[in-house]
Amino acid sequence: MxxxxxxxxxxxxxxxxxxxxxxxxxxxxxxxxxxxxxxxxxxxxxxxxxxxxxxxxxxxxxxxxxxxxxxxxxxxxxxxxxxxxxxxxxxxxxxxxxxxxxxxxxxxxxxxRHEVEVMEGHTSYINHLVFEPTEGKRIASVSDDHTCRVWDLDGRKPTIFRLRSPGVSVCWHPEEVFKLMVAEKKGTIRFYDLATHQAILSLDCGPIASADWCFSNPIKVGAVSGNDWLIWDITRSSYPQEKRPAHRDKAHLFRWSRANDNLFATTGCPGRISSQLLIHHLGHPQPVTVGFATVGSCLSWHRSLPLCVVGCDRKLCFWMTEM
Known part of the structure; x- marks a missing residue:
């Protein structure tokens, strides 16, 4: 670079x-x-x-x-x-x-009013969680214990989806609230029907570190695997339509922008000193923004601006991207 x-x-x-x-x-x-x-x-x-x-x-x-x-x-x-x-x-x-x-x-x-309610059930490290996006009455979480659990806030026992490897990402889309997307470490992304508790669609690639379901275009799914980012159109194929190398070291996170369905960001695995942030646009062959964060290990996009944040050692770093 x-x-x-x-x-x-x-x-x-x-x-x-x-x-x-x-x-x-x-x-x-x-x-x-x-x-x-x-x-x-x-x-x-x-x-x-x-x-x-x-x-x-x-x-x-x-x-x-x-x-x-x-x-x-x-x-x-x-x-x-x-x-x-x-x-x-x-x-x-x-x-x-x-x-x-x-x-x-x-x-x-x-x-x-300041309340904390503890919910127990996972038997290993929890990697990701998300609220149901319309009413917020349920939470989905994925874990190294090879399960995805869907919890009701009223305290009832969670619905459990058995996975074939650790769950690394879980997504709930506001336009598809009866479906849940779960990415597994060994390389499969599955969509589950929450009424029948059955898998209804799967996407395949190599080992997955992180995956995301595009907020502004629900037919798009993205992930990072090894050094690469991958994009699927779920109406066309179970295999990615685009795949490009991104990070010299292994990629760590993939997150779609909420402001533009062609914009997304990836991070490299945090090293001893820093982590690389790359912001990509599907219309450009190279990253449109390159940044580094001091041992940064997390990533999130603003809900309406083309702006993302990375958490670092005692600071938050924000990058605004020209679309």
């Missing part, structure tokens, strides 16, 4: 702790600002972000911390509920996973 093609972050925000996971809420917050949460070693911090691209009166980024939840262990995964809003009666609801194999459902009204 040419040194002159490397871009510094468009914005940075300091944090009090190492950021292990960061997520923009993909849902409207009820205000002009977007909700963002990041997890460190013992806390989950919830904040609002407003960027100058959204409000001309803002210089750079306006970052306002709303609440810090104490968390018993390091936060390894995090997901937002669509019930989280700041207008009318404020409600924050998100779910986390930690190394003790438990999910924690965090709920706050930003005043007197």
């Amino acid at each position: 040419q040194e002159e093609s490397v871009r510094s972050p468009s914005y940075t925000v300091p944090c009090d702790d190492y950021v292990h996971v960061v997520e923009f809420s993909p849902f409207s917050s009820g205000t002009s600002a977007s909700l963002l949460a990041y997890g460190g070693n013992q806390f989950v911090v919830v904040a609002t972000c407003l960027f100058q691209e959204e409000d001309m009166e803002v210089e750079g980024v306006e970052f306002n911390v709303l609440r810090a939840f104490h968390h018993d262990l390091r936060v390894d995964a995090l997901a937002w509920s669509p019930e989280s809003r700041l207008d009318r009666i404020p409600t924050l609801r998100l779910c986390t996973a930690a190394a003790d194999r438990k999910l924690r459902l965090l709920t706050s009204d930003l005043q007197d």
Whole structure:
């Protein structure tokens, strides 16, 4: 990669702790600002972000911390509920996973109500989780224990899908709420019918590190395998339509932009010093943005801007991409 093609972050925000996971809420917050949460070693911090691209009166980024939840262990995964809003009666609801194999459902009204509900069942490390995107009454999680579990918030026992290898990613699409996409480490992405609990479609490739279902175009699925990124059109074939090398070392994460269905980002595996961020556009043969984050290990896109965030050692780094 040419040194002159490397871009510094468009914005940075300091944090009090190492950021292990960061997520923009993909849902409207009820205000002009977007909700963002990041997890460190013992806390989950919830904040609002407003960027100058959204409000001309803002210089750079306006970052306002709303609440810090104490968390018993390091936060390894995090997901937002669509019930989280700041207008009318404020409600924050998100779910986390930690190394003790438990999910924690965090709920706050930003005043007197601050609740933590623990959900147990997985027998190994939880790799990813997601809320049902319309009402937020269920959560899906995948684990190294070769299961995908769908939890009801009322505490009933979860529905369990048995996998053939560790689950690395799970996605729930707002236009396909009766289907669940699950990516397995050994190289299969399956779509499950949540009514019949049967697999209805599968996609194949080599070993998968991360996969994502395109928010703005549900026929598109992307993943990283080895050094490569791969894209499927699920209406055409179970094999990827596009595959290109991305990272010199193994790729770590794949995330679609929510603002543009041709835009996506990948990260390299975190090294001792830094992790590489590549932002790709399907209309360009080379990455449109190249960045590096200090031992960065997480990635999320803004819900409406072509802007992504990587969590680093005591800071958040944001890259804005020209579409």
